[in-house]
Amino acid sequence: MAGDVGSFQIAPARLRDLRAVARIQRLAFRPGLAYGMSALLVLWSAPHSTFLVARDDSGEAVIGCVIADRHQGNARIMNIATHPEHRRRGVGRALLRAVERKNRIGDVVLMAEEWNTGAQALYESEGFTRTGFARDYYGRGRHGIWMRKQRRPNTDTGARIYV
Ligand SMILES: CC(C)(COP(=O)(O)OP(=O)(O)OC[C@H]1O[C@@H](n2cnc3c(N)ncnc32)[C@H](O)[C@@H]1OP(=O)(O)O)[C@@H](O)C(=O)NCCC(=O)NCCS
Structure with missing residues (x-):
């Protein structure tokens, strides 16, 4: 078990969890963005993935x-979702922090849909900043916002400053 937070626990996904994860995907994302069982199985077995x-x-x-x-020396969050009945209890935040604990090297990067201001508020409160705009990334008129939590030393100043 990776850690306990209040009345829920964060842990590596087990093979038998994938069906429940697929259900959360269907509840959390529109068709096309939700990962199905076969994609989840590939992601779960990928050697360098963090699947919690x-x-x-x-x-x-x-x-x-x-x-x-x-991805390019960073941790890249590909997907995060909380079951609708369990939102606003700190689950998303705990999942983000667990990814950080498991990936100590490099920054953490992700993309959020432009309209998804709730998710962006979560990321900003965890120290992510907007770093780019990806026009039509999710389809025509559906733009993406790149976000990054910088954890590498800032070498521009010559000093080892961690931000
Ligand atoms: C985004 C998501 C993962 C957040 O999960 P969560 O477990 O509800 O998040 P948390 O409870 O940890 O939220 C922590 C903080 O983030 C912010 N936040 C989270 N969801 C928010 C929302 N819908 N609106 C505004 N702020 C929000 C709040 O500051 C919140 O703290 P508060 O509840 O004390 O105000 C969840 O809403 C979800 O599964 N959405 C559908 C899938 C999705 O959009 N995934 C992200 C793709 S980029």
């Missing part, structure tokens, strides 16, 4: 998930 779930206090029911991989 939040479980309720019984330790069984999956109430959230996060999937990240390594």
